[in-house]
Amino acid sequence: MSKSKNREEQGESQESSIYPASLRLQGRPCTVIGGGVIAVRKVESLLAAGAKVRVISPAAQEWLLELAERGTIDYEARPYLPGDAARGFLVVAATNQREVNRQIAAEAERHERFVNVVDDPDGCSLQVPASFTMAHLTVSISTHGRDPKAAKHLKDVLAQDLTQGSSVFAKASRAWLESHPDIGSGRFTSSAWVDEDHETVPPKERLHMFVPNVLGQRPAVRACRDLTCVSLTSHHTLVAACDALAGIGQLLMDTVRARPEVVGHFALRVPLLEVIAAGATPFLVIHNLGVPRGAYSDAIVKGMHDLAATVGLTNPDSFNGSTEDNVTVEQTGVGVTVIGNTTNPQLQWASSQPGHLLVLAGLPKSAPKVDVRMDDPEIVSVADVQWLRRQPGVFDIVPVGSRGIRSEGKELAKSARLSVKWFSVPIDLDASGGPSTCVLFAVLPDRLPHTAQTMQTPVTVIGCLCERKRERHGG
Numbered sequence: 001m002s003k004s005k006n007r008e009e010q011g012e013s014q015e016s017s018i019y020p021a022s023l024r025l026q027g028r029p030c031t032v033i034g035g036g037v038i039a040v041r042k043v044e045s046l047l048a049a050g051a052k053v054r055v056i057s058p059a060a061q062e063w064l065l066e067l068a069e070r071g072t073i074d075y076e077a078r079p080y081l082p083g084d085a086a087r088g089f090l091v092v093a094a095t096n097q098r099e100v101n102r103q104i105a106a107e108a109e110r111h112e113r114f115v116n117v118v119d120d121p122d123g124c125s126l127q128v129p130a131s132f133t134m135a136h137l138t139v140s141i142s143t144h145g146r147d148p149k150a151a152k153h154l155k156d157v158l159a160q161d162l163t164q165g166s167s168v169f170a171k172a173s174r175a176w177l178e179s180h181p182d183i184g185s186g187r188f189t190s191s192a193w194v195d196e197d198h199e200t201v202p203p204k205e206r207l208h209m210f211v212p213n214v215l216g217q218r219p220a221v222r223a224c225r226d227l228t229c230v231s232l233t234s235h236h237t238l239v240a241a242c243d244a245l246a247g248i249g250q251l252l253m254d255t256v257r258a259r260p261e262v263v264g265h266f267a268l269r270v271p272l273l274e275v276i277a278a279g280a281t282p283f284l285v286i287h288n289l290g291v292p293r294g295a296y297s298d299a300i301v302k303g304m305h306d307l308a309a310t311v312g313l314t315n316p317d318s319f320n321g322s323t324e325d326n327v328t329v330e331q332t333g334v335g336v337t338v339i340g341n342t343t344n345p346q347l348q349w350a351s352s353q354p355g356h357l358l359v360l361a362g363l364p365k366s367a368p369k370v371d372v373r374m375d376d377p378e379i380v381s382v383a384d385v386q387w388l389r390r391q392p393g394v395f396d397i398v399p400v401g402s403r404g405i406r407s408e409g410k411e412l413a414k415s416a417r418l419s420v421k422w423f424s425v426p427i428d429l430d431a432s433g434g435p436s437t438c439v440l441f442a443v444l445p446d447r448l449p450h451t452a453q454t455m456q457t458p459v460t461v462i463g464c465l466c467e468r469k470r471e472r473h474g475g
């Protein structure tokens with residue numbers, strides 16, 4: 001049944017004539033009430049138009065809180081109060097409370113403000129059409145609020161056509177854009193940023209959509225555990241992890257003897273695991289080698305290439321780095337940074353919940369106590385962690401570093417606002433995990449058998465996660 005038919009049957013207003021217009025909002029105050037997923041979309045497009053945005057909501061999506069922390073928007077962490085909709089050029093009623101949205105709309109109307117009501121097409125004096133912009137050409141599609149999903153679909157079809165199609169519309173639009181290079185160059189933007197549906201948009205345009213052009217500022221940067229997350233848009237995050245290794249190798253002063261390939265392997269292993277565990281796809285490895293350029297440094301880098309290839313990172317341009325060629329070096333030192341990208345729904349951070357089991361894959365092994373070997377079956381492989389990351393029912397995955405299992409487990413739980421109930425296991429929970437020879441992960445109990453059977457490395461249930469306190473309130 002179509003939406004309009006549904007409404008007709010409910011006897012709702014059939015008023016559907018509209019006045020198509022383009023708003024200039026640069027510097028104009030706009031109020032968004034509600035801080036959920038829909039509010040994020042509205043805030044993004046208002047910021048893209050240069051509006052001065054105020055958000056009022058007792059709780060808000062992380063992205064909005066970040067914008068508030070950076071001063072990009074004003075945020076008031078409280079419910080709507082009468083008076084809020086009396087101010088602003090445009091008021092957006094974006095709460096999930098129908099009645100509250102009604103009150104907001106009524107107040108805005110009384111004060112002759114434009115109002116956009118996200119759950120009431122007929123209550124909007126301003127409906128947002130689906131749109132995309134290429135330089136100075138904007139294409140908007142409205143269904144007069146009768147079928148927003150269709151508006152989005154038609155817009156996506158047209159956007160794809162404009163960028164790569166051969167319709168009369170596409171050819172004429174492109175010809176116009178090309179014949180006006182003064183106004184014809186610019187970014188491709190859309191009323192919604194990249195999502196899975198935009199896979200059809202060509203790479204060049206996708207890149208433009210990927211750039212944090214909404215804000216024209218430095219992107220938000222957060223350090224989470226050993227990771228740094230850079231929010232490029234509300235949908236995309238870059239994830240960076242780094243690690244240092246020293247005194248292990250074949251130079252005179254090295255205290256632990258190891259072949260250079262092994263040094264490269266283990267130096268890359270830790271940041272590579274971190275990025276994969278976070279749900280990102282590694283695409284760049286930067287190696288800073290505190291050793292002279294030559295056969296020794298080449299062998300270290302070869303160790304990295306070999307390991308990266310096990311998770312499909314084979315493009316030679318994905319590797320870059322430098323060596324120490326000015327002074328004599330007598331001890332090996334290696335720093336590695338890995339960068340990956342992910343869409344936010346795939347970014348795994350603080351996603352564990354009460355009742356999940358806390359499981360250890362692999363065993364903690366560290367030099368100099370133990371001779372850590374690349375082919376040790378008790379060490380979890382990077383490919384194993386990549387597989388684990390894709391499993392439904394597996395949540396946070398944390399590589400265990402020198403602080404040991406107990407400390408990493410507590411950190412995993414804390415980040416998800418949970419605590420750990422430890423089981424008794426014959427494993428030293430405080431031993432160093434060395435080059436992350438093991439990882440901790442949270443898993444739904446009924447998914448554990450499949451996970452444990454398929455993994456190559458030993459899997460041990462070491463505890464479970466308890467208590468829940470997940471909503472983050474602003475203010």
Ligand SMILES: C[C@@]1(CC(=O)O)C2=NC(=C\c3[nH]c(c(CCC(=O)O)c3CC(=O)O)Cc3[nH]c(c(CC(=O)O)c3CCC(=O)O)/C=C3\N/C(=C\2)[C@@H](CCC(=O)O)[C@]3(C)CC(=O)O)/[C@H]1CCC(=O)O
Nearest residue numbers: 119121127128129130142143144145147148149152191192
């Ligand atoms: C175009 C776009 C612009 C934007 O918001 O930026 C937009 N909605 C978009 C997407 C979208 N909205 C919805 C789905 C289906 C989700 C699903 O079914 O899973 C999808 C598709 C998706 O999300 O994939 C559901 C929905 N939307 C409204 C209601 C209330 C109702 O109809 O009662 C409900 C039902 C809620 C429910 O029943 O729970 C109301 C409105 N949505 C409008 C605009 C205005 C009318 C525009 C027009 O038709 O001309 C209006 C009246 C007010 C407004 O918000 O301005 C944006 C595309 C962005 C892009 O380009 O990608």
Ligand SMILES: NC(=O)c1ccc[n+]([C@@H]2O[C@H](COP(=O)([O-])OP(=O)(O)OC[C@H]3O[C@@H](n4cnc5c(N)ncnc54)[C@H](O)[C@@H]3O)[C@@H](O)[C@H]2O)c1
Nearest residue numbers: 034035036037038039057058059079080095096100118119
């Ligand atoms: N317009 C659209 O395109 C569209 C699309 C899908 C859904 N919807 C509608 O939009 C509504 C909101 O969707 P959502 O996904 O953002 O919901 P959500 O649950 O993610 O967010 C709702 C937000 O409203 C806030 N809120 C609740 N009571 C409030 C109050 N009294 N004052 C201020 N803020 C308050 C909450 O704190 C939360 O931040 C849905 O109920 C749905 O009907 C609209």
